[in-house]
Amino acid sequence: MRRTAAAVAVAGALLSGCATEEGESSTTSTGSVLPAAPAAGAGPGAIIPGAGTYIPPAVTQPPITTQNYPHTIQDTSAGPAVLSLYKQAQGARAAGHSDQAEALLERAVHIDGRNPFVWQALAGAHMDLGHSDQAESAAQKSTSLARGNPYVEAGNWRLIAAARQARGDSGGAVQAQARADDIARALAAN
Amino acid sequence: MARKKPRSGFFQSPLVRWLLIGLGLALSVGLLLFTLFLVKLDGDVRTRFAGVRWVLPAQVYAAPLEVYPGASLSLDQLRHELDRLGYRAGDELVGPGTYIVGKGSLRIDTRAFAFWDAAQPEQRVEVQADDKGIGGVRVMGSDQSLDLLRFDPMLIGSIYPSHSGEDRVLVKLSEVPPLLPQTLILVEDHNFYSHGGVSLRGIFRAAFANLRAGHTVQGASTLTQQLIKNLFLSNERTAKRKITEASMAILLERHVSKDEILEAYLNEVDLGQDGPRAVHGFGLASQYYFNKPLNELQPHEIAMLVAIVKGPSQYNPRRAVKLVTERRNLVLKMMADAGNITPDEYQEAVQKPLGVVSGSGGGAARYPAFVDLVRKQLAGLYQEADLTNEGLRIFTTLDPRVQEALENRISSDVPELEKSRRMVEGTLQGAGVVTSVEGGEVLAVVGGRDARYAGFNRAIDTRRPIGSLAKPFTYLTALEQPDKYNLQTPLDDSPIDLKLPNGQIWSPKNYDRQLHGEVPLYMALAKSYNLATVHLGLDVGIGKVKQTFAAAGFDDVPELPSAFLGAIDMSPLDVAQIYSTIASSGYLTPLLAIRAVLTKDGQPLNRYAFKLKHTLPEGPVYLTTWAMRKVIELGTAHWATSVLPAGQIYAGKTGTTEDLRDSWFSGFGSDRVAVIWVGRDDNKPTGFEGATGALRIWGKLMRDLNAKGIEPLPPADVEEVAVDPLSGLRADPGCGETVTVPFIRSAEPQQYAPCANASKSTPLNWIKSIFK
Numbered sequence: 001m002r003r004t005a006a007a008v009a010v011a012g013a014l015l016s017g018c019a020t021e022e023g024e025s026s027t028t029s030t031g032s033v034l035p036a037a038p039a040a041g042a043g044p045g046a047i048i049p050g051a052g053t054y055i056p057p058a059v060t061q062p063p064i065t066t067q068n069y070p071h072t073i074q075d076t077s078a079g080p081a082v083l084s085l086y087k088q089a090q091g092a093r094a095a096g097h098s099d100q101a102e103a104l105l106e107r108a109v110h111i112d113g114r115n116p117f118v119w120q121a122l123a124g125a126h127m128d129l130g131h132s133d134q135a136e137s138a139a140q141k142s143t144s145l146a147r148g149n150p151y152v153e154a155g156n157w158r159l160i161a162a163a164r165q166a167r168g169d170s171g172g173a174v175q176a177q178a179r180a181d182d183i184a185r186a187l188a189a190n
Numbered sequence: 191m192a193r194k195k196p197r198s199g200f201f202q203s204p205l206v207r208w209l210l211i212g213l214g215l216a217l218s219v220g221l222l223l224f225t226l227f228l229v230k231l232d233g234d235v236r237t238r239f240a241g242v243r244w245v246l247p248a249q250v251y252a253a254p255l256e257v258y259p260g261a262s263l264s265l266d267q268l269r270h271e272l273d274r275l276g277y278r279a280g281d282e283l284v285g286p287g288t289y290i291v292g293k294g295s296l297r298i299d300t301r302a303f304a305f306w307d308a309a310q311p312e313q314r315v316e317v318q319a320d321d322k323g324i325g326g327v328r329v330m331g332s333d334q335s336l337d338l339l340r341f342d343p344m345l346i347g348s349i350y351p352s353h354s355g356e357d358r359v360l361v362k363l364s365e366v367p368p369l370l371p372q373t374l375i376l377v378e379d380h381n382f383y384s385h386g387g388v389s390l391r392g393i394f395r396a397a398f399a400n401l402r403a404g405h406t407v408q409g410a411s412t413l414t415q416q417l418i419k420n421l422f423l424s425n426e427r428t429a430k431r432k433i434t435e436a437s438m439a440i441l442l443e444r445h446v447s448k449d450e451i452l453e454a455y456l457n458e459v460d461l462g463q464d465g466p467r468a469v470h471g472f473g474l475a476s477q478y479y480f481n482k483p484l485n486e487l488q489p490h491e492i493a494m495l496v497a498i499v500k501g502p503s504q505y506n507p508r509r510a511v512k513l514v515t516e517r518r519n520l521v522l523k524m525m526a527d528a529g530n531i532t533p534d535e536y537q538e539a540v541q542k543p544l545g546v547v548s549g550s551g552g553g554a555a556r557y558p559a560f561v562d563l564v565r566k567q568l569a570g571l572y573q574e575a576d577l578t579n580e581g582l583r584i585f586t587t588l589d590p591r592v593q594e595a596l597e598n599r600i601s602s603d604v605p606e607l608e609k610s611r612r613m614v615e616g617t618l619q620g621a622g623v624v625t626s627v628e629g630g631e632v633l634a635v636v637g638g639r640d641a642r643y644a645g646f647n648r649a650i651d652t653r654r655p656i657g658s659l660a661k662p663f664t665y666l667t668a669l670e671q672p673d674k675y676n677l678q679t680p681l682d683d684s685p686i687d688l689k690l691p692n693g694q695i696w697s698p699k700n701y702d703r704q705l706h707g708e709v710p711l712y713m714a715l716a717k718s719y720n721l722a723t724v725h726l727g728l729d730v731g732i733g734k735v736k737q738t739f740a741a742a743g744f745d746d747v748p749e750l751p752s753a754f755l756g757a758i759d760m761s762p763l764d765v766a767q768i769y770s771t772i773a774s775s776g777y778l779t780p781l782l783a784i785r786a787v788l789t790k791d792g793q794p795l796n797r798y799a800f801k802l803k804h805t806l807p808e809g810p811v812y813l814t815t816w817a818m819r820k821v822i823e824l825g826t827a828h829w830a831t832s833v834l835p836a837g838q839i840y841a842g843k844t845g846t847t848e849d850l851r852d853s854w855f856s857g858f859g860s861d862r863v864a865v866i867w868v869g870r871d872d873n874k875p876t877g878f879e880g881a882t883g884a885l886r887i888w889g890k891l892m893r894d895l896n897a898k899g900i901e902p903l904p905p906a907d908v909e910e911v912a913v914d915p916l917s918g919l920r921a922d923p924g925c926g927e928t929v930t931v932p933f934i935r936s937a938e939p940q941q942y943a944p945c946a947n948a949s950k951s952t953p954l955n956w957i958k959s960i961f962k
Contacts, residue, residue, distance in 0.1 A: 113628030
C-alpha cells in the first residue's frame with residue numbers, strides 16, 4: 001500500500017517536474033482524494049435578475065489528497081546545494097548541534113526560500129533550541145509553502161503541537177495534534 | 191696643604207667658589223632628577239607597553255559568495271566576483287587567492303576562512319559552466335565534486351572610534367610574509383637587531399647623508415623610537431621630546447624582545463588617511479591599498495607599503511603616483527642589493543605599476559550606506575567600546591552583486607531622469623533598498639546617487655510621505671473581510687469632502703482629475719484611484735488600516751484619513767519592511783543586516799537567526815498581491831512590462847506625493863523586494879510621478895537582478911474562479927471574455943453572469959433569445 005502511494009507520488013513528482021520548472025503543480029490530480037475536513041456553511045448571495053444560481057460545493061476546505069506530492073526533500077526540485085545543506089543540518093541536529101543546523105538551513109533558505117522541507121527542518125532546529133515561537137512560525141511557513149502536501153503538513157502539525165505544549169498551551173497543542181492525527185489517518189487509509 | 195698652595199686670583203675669589211659649589215650642587219640635583227626621571231620613565235614604559243590595548247575596530251563582512259551546480263552565475267560574472275575579492279588571475283595557481291581562466295572553466299585556489307558554522311580550508315577547485323550557469327565544481331587532483339563552494343567573504347568596513355578614526359586589522363609577526371619585516375628593517379632601521387633602542391651609527395649616517403644632500407633625506411630614528419613616538423608621544427619637534435623618546439626606546443628594549451617591538455610596529459604604523467579614518471598597520475593597509483590579505487602580497491606591493499612608511503600623506507599612492515613609484519623602486523633596489531629578492535624578481539617588480547585598487551580601497555568603506563545600517567543595528571545590541579576595540583567580526587547579509595546592480599542603476603538612471611527634465615545637475619536624488627523575500631535579509635542599500643559618499647543616508651534617515659505605496663494596506667484590510675469585500679467589489683470613485691480635526695475641509699482628488707464612477711476593487715488599486723480608496727478606507731476605518739500597517743511591520747501611522755493616500759512618513763527601508771511582509775505571504779520578518787558576530791579569535795558570540803511571525807492572513811494577502819500584479823499588468827506601472835522578462839509575474843505599487851515631490855516604487859517577485867525613492871533633498875517638486883521616475887529604476891533593477899517571478903499558486907483558503915468582467919459574476923464557457931479571479935473560499939460569487947450557459951437556460955433568457 002505504502003509502496004503504491006510512494007510510486008504514485010514519485011511519478012507525480014516527475015510529471016509535475018515536466019509541467020513546471022519549480023514548485024509543485026497542483027493542476028494534475030493523479031492521486032486519490034482523501035476524506036476532507038468539515039465544511040463551513042456558505043450563505044446565499046444576493047440574486048441579480050438574469051443570473052443563474054451557483055450551488056457551492058459541500059467542501060470549502062481543500063481535501064487532503066496525496067496527489068503528486070513529494071514525500072521527502074529528495075522528491076522536490078531542490079538542487080544538490082540545498083540537499084547537501086539539508087543533510088548536513090540533519091546530521092548536525094542528530095549530533096546535538098542544532099545551532100549549527102539552524103545556520104546551515106538558513107543558508108539553504110538563502111539559496112531556495114520556498115522549499116517546505118527546509119522550513120520544516122528549520123522549525124525542528126528552532127524547537128531543539130527551545131525557541132518554540134520560532135518553531136511554530138517556521139512550521140506554519142512550511143505549511144504555507146507546502147500547498148496542501150499532507151506529508152509535510154502532518155509533520156508541521158506535530159511540531160506545532162510540541163511548540164504549543166512547550167509554551168504551556170495544552171489546548172492549542174491538543175488541537176494541533178488532532179490535525180496531525182487526522183492527516184496521518186487519512187494517509188494511512190489511502 | 192693644597193689649600194695653602196698659592197693659586198691664581200680667580201679661584202680665590204669667593205664669588206667663583208660659590209659659583210662652583212652651586213654648579214656642583216646643580217649638577218648633582220640634575221643627575222638625581224634625571225635618574226628619578228629615568229626610573230619613573232622605566233616604570234611608565236613597562237606599564238604602558240604592557241597595557242597597550244590595540245584599538246581593534248569590529249570588522250564587517252559581506253555575505254559570502256556561494257557557488258553550486260545550478261547557480262545562475264556565468265563564468266564572466268564569477269570572474270568579476272573573484273576580482274572584487276582581490277583574487278589574481280594568472281597562468282598558475284601560486285597560492286590562495288589566485289585563479290586560472292580556462293576554456294569553459296575556472297581553476298581557483300580559494301582562501302581559507304573561519305565561518306561561524308565551520309572553518310573552510312584552502313581548496314583548489316575547478317568550476318565548470320554550462321548554458322544555465324554553474325555546471326559543476328570539482329576538487330582538483332581528485333574525482334570529488336562539491337555540492338557547494340563558499341568563498342571567503344569580502345571585508346566591507348569596520349566600526350572604528352569616531353573620535354580618533356583609528357582603524358586596523360591586527361596581524362601576528364608569525365603570519366606576516368618574512369619579506370615584509372626584512373624590507374622594513376632594511377629601509378627604516380638597518381641595525382634594528384643590534385642596537386639597544388637608539389643607534390649612534392644611524393645618527394651619524396643620517397647626519398652625513400643629510401649634510402651631503404643639503405636637506406633632510408634620512409631620519410635617524412630607530413623602529414623602536416618610531417614606535418615609542420607613535421604610541422606614547424606627541425608629534426612636536428622639541429629637544430625634550432627627542433630625549434624622552436630616546437630614553438624610553440632604550441628602556442623599552444631592556445624589557446621587551448625585538449620581535450615584540452617589531453610586531454607592535456607592524457600594527458601601529460600610520461599608513462594613510464581615508465577621510466575620517468586613519469589606516470593603522472600593515473594588515474589594514476594591505477586591504478586598503480590592494481584589497482587582499484597581507485600574506486598574498488607580492489614583492490612590489492610589499493616594497494610600496496614600506497616606501498610609504500616615510501610619510502603616507504606625502505607618499506599617497508592614489509595621488510602621488512610618480513613619487514611613490516620612484517621610492518618603491520628605490521626600496522626594490524635595496525631589496526635586490528641585499529639579496530632579499532633575485533635580480534629577475536627585481537627586474538619584473540620595477541616594471542609593474544603600483545597596482546593600488548581604485549576608490550576608497552577594495553571592500554573597506556566601499557558600501558557606506560550599508561555599513562551605516564549595520565552600525566545602527568549593532569548600536570542597539572552592543573556597547574560602542576566593544577564595537578570599536580574588541581576586534582569583533584560581524585557577518586552581514588550584504589550581497590555585493592545585488593548591491594552593485596542597485597548602485598549602477600541609481601548612479602546612471604537618476605542623472606538621466608534629471609537630464610530628461612532639464613533639472614539643475616545634482617539636484618535630483620535617489621535611494622534604494624533590496625531585501626530577500628524569505629528571511630528578511632537586507633541585500634543592498636544605496637543612500638544617494640553617489641553610492642560611495644558616506645554622508646546623508648536617504649535609504650534609512652529620510653522619512654518622506656509614501657503616497658500611494660500606502661494603498662495596498664487599505665485594500666488588504668478590506669479583503670480581510672471576505673463577506674464584505676472581494677477583488678470584484680464595486681467601489682465608489684466619487685468626490686468627497688472631509689472635515690479634519692483642525693476644522694479644515696479635505697477634498698482629495700484623483701490624479702487624473704477624473705471621476706470613474708463604480709470601479710472593481712482591484713482596478714481601483716491597479717489604477718491608483720484616490721477617491722475610491724478614500725471611500726474604501728473610511729468604510730473599513732483608519733484604526734483597522736493602522737493595525738494592518740503594524741502587522742506588516744510599521745506602527746507610526748497617523749490616524750487621519752489622509753493616511754489612506756499615504757500621508758505617512760517612511761524611509762525606503764521602512765517601506766521594504768512592510769512590502770516584504772506582503773511578499774512573504776503575510777509573515778513578518780524584521781529586516782536584519784547582521785547574521786552573526788564572532789570574537790576576534792573566531793569564537794561564536796551571537797547569531798541572529800531568522801525571526802518570523804505570521805501576522806497577516808494568507809488568503810487576503812494573496813488577493814492583495816493579485817491586485818498588485820494588476821498594477822504592473824494593466825495599471826499605473828504597465829511600463830515595467832517593457833523591461834521585465836516576459837512571462838514572469840511581479841507585483842508592486844507606484845507612489846507619488848503632492849506636487850510631485852516624491853516618486854516611489856516598491857515591488858517584488860518571489861525572491862526579491864526592491865524599493866526605490868526619487869526626490870530632492872530640499873523637498874521641492876521634481877516633476878516625476880512614481881511611474882515616470884522610480885518605476886523606471888525599479889523595472890530595470892529587477893531585470894538586472896534576474897529577480898524570479900511570483901509563483902501564482904493560491905493558498906488553501908483561496909479559490910480561483912472564472913468571472914465575467916462586466917458583472918463580476920461567475921462565468922462558464924458561454925461567456926466570451928472571462929477573467930480568473932481569486933476569492934476567499936466560501937465567499938466566491940454565488941451567481942452565474944448573464945453571459946453564462948448556466949444562466950441562458952433561465953426562462954428570461956429563453957424569452958430574450960426568441961425576440962433577438
